Amino acid sequence: MKSRNLAAALAVAGLALSAPAHAQYGQTVSNDISKCQRGSGPAILVTVDGIESSRGRMRVQAYHATATDWLNSGRWLTRVETAAKAGTMQFCLPVSAAGSYGIAVRHDVNGNGKTDLSEDGGAMSNNPSINIFNLGKPSYRKVAFSAGPGVTSIRVRMRYM
Secondary structure, X not given: OHHHHHHHHHHHHHHHHHOOHHHHOOEEOOOOHHHHOOOOOOEEEEEEEEEOOOOOEEEEEEEEOOOOOOOOOOOOOEEEEEEOOOEEEEEEEEOOOOEEEEEEEEEEOOOOOXXXXXXXXXXXXXXXXXXXXXXXOOOHHXXXXXXXXXXXXXXXXXEEO
């Protein structure tokens, strides 16, 4: 009986190890703040300040803080998307392990799913400066922060044009 259980456990572990690397990407989750309570984790609790209106949708995404992943299409790890609320909002993004991450926030004010520079807002971990030279895509080094095995809290400020 023990050998059968061991064989089953090894088979499951083998399947997990053979899963393609891209399987870790693209996890849309609900904004379950309870997953960011004391004793939980690993997770990132993101507090977003300066949301200008309750119109549209907020999207918060966690990325590995690497040149390969940061803000590259399909390379986000965890995403929360919900209705916007003016002022301050909190988001909980579970992550698979402690490590170096970057957070990107977008307020799609008119809800059209496109980035409208004249209307939409954005924020990133560490609140890097954004200018015409980096066109809203600062280096992953500027947004990187370390998340531990528990809940890591960060605070970002929305910017609108």
